[in-house]
Amino acid sequence: MYLEKINSPRDLKKIAQKDLPSLAKEIRQKIVQVISRNGGHLASNLGVVELTIALHYVFDTPTDKIIWDVSHQAYTHKLLTGRYKKFDTIRQYNGLSGFTNKDESIYDVMTCGHSSTSISNALGMAVARDLKGTQEQLIAIIGDGSLSGGMAFEALNYAGHLQKDMIIILNSNEMAISPSVGALSKYLNRILTNPLFDRTREELKEFLGKIPMVGPKVAEAARRFEEGLKNLVVPGIFFEEIGIRYFGPIDGHDINLAIRTLKDIKRIKGPKIVHFITCKGKGYLPAEAEPARFHSAKPFHIKDGTDKSKPKKGELTFTGAFSKAIIEIARHNSKIVAVTAAMPDGTGLRKFSSEFSDRFFDVGIAEQHGIGFCAGLARAGFIPIIAIYSTFLQRAYDQLIHDIALQNLKIILAIDRAGITGEDGPTHHGLYDLAYLRHIPNMVIMAPRSGEELSLMLQTALDIPGAIAIRYPKGETKDFEFKKGKIEFGCSQVLEKGKEVAIVCVGDRASAAIEARRMLKEKGVEAEVIDARFIKPLDEKMLERLAKEFKKIIIVEEACVRGSFGSAVLEFYERKNLHPEVKLLGTPDKFITHGDRELLLKMCNLDAADITGAVLGKI
Template sequence: MSEQSDPVTGERLIDRIRSPHDLRSLDAGQASVLAAEIRDFLVQKVARTGGHLGPNLGVVEITLALHRVFDSPKDRILFDTGHQSYVHKIVTGRHEGFDLLRQRGGLTGYPSQAESEHDIIENSHASTALSYADGLSKAYALRGEKRFVVPVVGDGALTGGMCWEALNNIAGAQNPVVIIVNDNGRSYSPTIGGLADHLSTLRLNPGYEKVLDLVRESLGRTPLVGAPLYEALHAVKKGIKDAVAPQAMFEDLGIKYVGPVDGHDLEAMEAALRKAKGFGGPVIVHAVTRKGYGYRPAEDDEADCLHGPGPFDVETGKPTAPSSLKWTSVFADELVTVADERADVVGITAAMAGPTGIAKLMRKYPERAYDVGIAEQHAATMAAGLAIGGLHPVVAVYATFLNRAFDQVLLDVAMHKLPVTFVLDRAGITGPDGPSHYGVWDMSVFGVVPGLRIAAPRDAASLRREFREAVAVEDGPTIVRFPTGSVPADLPAVDTVGPVDVLVEGGSDVLLVAVGAMAHVAVDVAARLTGQGYTVTVVDPRWVRPVPVELVGLAAAHRMVVTVEDGMRAGGVGDAVAKLLRDNGVYVPLRDLGVEAGFHPHGTRAEIMAELGLTAQDVARQVTGWLAELPVHVPAQNKVTI
């Protein structure tokens, strides 16, 4: 990538852009130079920090055109999904912050109200912006404010059902909402489904407008002899529209359609947006783009288009970090092995076949793996249908995204006692993607679902074991959750008590109940406490919902119980253990450590865990203080055996 500069002054234009107002003073040639500079800038910065590269390379001209045509922040520009907002950040005065992109104290990887008045909505979950837009436009109409609302919908977001619910309402209101469909044919990977096929048809029919113009001309010359003839001619026109291109489905909703437009042609994009702006009602501008546009390694990466790489080499696009065994890879391998053994096992993903590991099953058994698009609710209920049909579906999604399908898991799957396994990748604190992507709610939210069992593996061996146990369950749903990143060394049990693994046998002072990825921290804590003269037992329940009853006897034999988890404290495993002990008449002092309620800012997992007091040093210090306040002997009423 070469540095670009203004052909007249020799200066970099990007350094002169402090607000959208600065864009409007550029002529067409300068704007094109700026687009090239932005691409160079993005590649150089994201290569050092990691981030969402491919989506932002594809939306450069769209973003420039938006800010040249509309007046942000008076006009409200919303991004769906939020990871395509880097260019927006640059042109709203934040390009100097990209050295700390997605790092503690630096720019977030998504829109952030704390960063700029130009950022409206923060949550990065797809398919939501049109609903925000409908509400915003109605609010401005009621308040008598003349403001445009401009949602940018891309990366497969239109595969989500909320978009279509919102479109129906936007059409009914007829407020000035200009919807930009950034159609790159992809989400993380190529977008699938009927809508994707429709948009693909549009891309492949550039002669549509000529045909439509001919129809308009013919109808214009035809005398109207009564309503029947007019209706017949209108039906012919509509039929041709439906046959040539499916954009009629938008117009049938009552939303005008502009396009398809070359999303990398800045002048064409501006012209289309000005036309849409002048209409005064809801309009869809269909922009065809290419994910990763302008950077050859991203364009050549057909599977992912460098969607969200970590740090990489600018020349090759290859990652610079050393490779290691990832949690997702362990799951993907075990899923295929189980599928080899069981013909009833099928996989489902919601637009993330690669990131969740389902892609490996797709390659070997394409007829047994389904990508439903960004539609987690549909994925859950479709899995219920597959289970009723005699199969065992494995639904693999990020932990944060299963929140969207709570009702479906509760009433469509669990109430029917269906054997569906949900595999939750990126559980716990995941780091630089920030609070919308932290998978900290699953154990609290889904812990209330009757009959649902939740497993939290601590290493590769326990992930394989617990996944197999999950797919062996026939009388209800299961969840297997694991974090992101590299898998730690296997941590074998020294003993077992029923289904509970004992990791450290040490005595009766404190029982540490470690949940999943926190097991290694708990073992470290035990070593620190032992060095201070305390006796410690560390156990991994493995299945944390329902909590194994064997913990009752283990707890009763200790002076204190401490639970350590990387999920929310409120309603978490600690609460469940406390309830189990109370219900069985055991009143050992219990302390629960986990993620405090709130939306915690982005940073590395290590930085955030330290802030939350969940490092081994922090936990050991807290436990030491609690133990010092306790009586020496175990109360007699706690000495029970289960």
């Protein structure tokens, strides 16, 4: 057993190179065992075991910096950097984060969870290193999927310009969550399948391997030799042309080759890309067979990879409700087109893509472009529905204002995972969408309390001009029969009549509010429960009535309280010179950690008992 003896990369370096494949095996076993219980990013992690071992074997971390893109694939890195004993707690409340987290370890350079940031971060640190006059290596590791993000392109452009010493490890597995899309991905595949180029690489490797110390003259000769060959055989030489030297493709599961390549690369100046080829899910057959399902796996049975939990009877997720509704609606409206940024499964568009393949677009991990692309579609008369997680839509804030709202274009934003998402933590909670959308002119915002409401809101959105956002959470809702129907524009809905106290809820907090009402009734308080339905425009008539009829108003929303629905209500009362007692329940002005969603909701005072407490003046 090697793994349990590794407390830091120094211990790793004591292991003989010939024994590293055994360590890789142990690591895979540990990851499969823990993730089968906790859930997590299984397939991506199994793909980079050897590569991570090689990186820590060759480089001197934490002085040298490894910057993981997205960082969902950093489990081996965690196991090799002193977190073996806590690994069982990964993604659990108070346990290890499922991503790199700068507060968790000195080996984690950035707290990360969104894609395409690593090259920019590494380049900034390379510039800082040179300003300070220190010597550390900067290594960004990025997947082929994440390379499609605009920020990565912007960084490559600047890295080629600055010519700082840095290494970009490109981990190609032909997958983002689902198969990688786009011209760049095709280009990378062409490199992989070109046998001529592979021979060139072997020759180069031989050549570099024979040089004990690369002096300036020899290095220059090597560079010319390598370039001469590459120019003959590499299709496009995209990276080289922009000033970044390209090395590869290299089998990322061959530890010895990876170690030798990284040792060679370390000696070469300037910005470099080293292209490794890996297999997503490597070493665990169910994950190799279904890398998309095991990208972010739910707890599963190790023997056959089947999910441990079955969907409850009569329930489906909000995502499932969206999936069902958009298909029905698109059947009757040929103008509807659907767009995703690399998440056809997570956003429920997979079925739509099969039925309407010509009206479905996966733009890759490229949220800004996705919104700009929708603007073009809308300008030319189509109705784009872009399904996107709340946290990733943050990327496209300016495009929403400039390309959509300013043009008063019609687009429907189906904002999934709005609210607390749970185990993925602060990079993935969708708590800011209300705040970053509410002030944009021409924007309508709705939140359904159930799947059926979501379906009605989607149909209502078809009649509304301009941009319409429908935000819904992770989680289950009652299954429903699709029915044609709409809701009244700008109107809230009274769910339970009452007196003295009014509870106004946003989205699925309605269920907690109704439960709170039941608890309050036992204490002799008759609360009224109102589903806001619209965050923008506000139902001003309803708000005026509440100010007149109720002593106290509680507002409950799964969103950061600063700037969201509750703030809008207070602004309205201020404008009208009305001053009822209002209590806002939402998430606080700090980042929310990872853990079970229900637990985190409780921590943020958002469950039924908390609403009851707020009504009774205890919160």
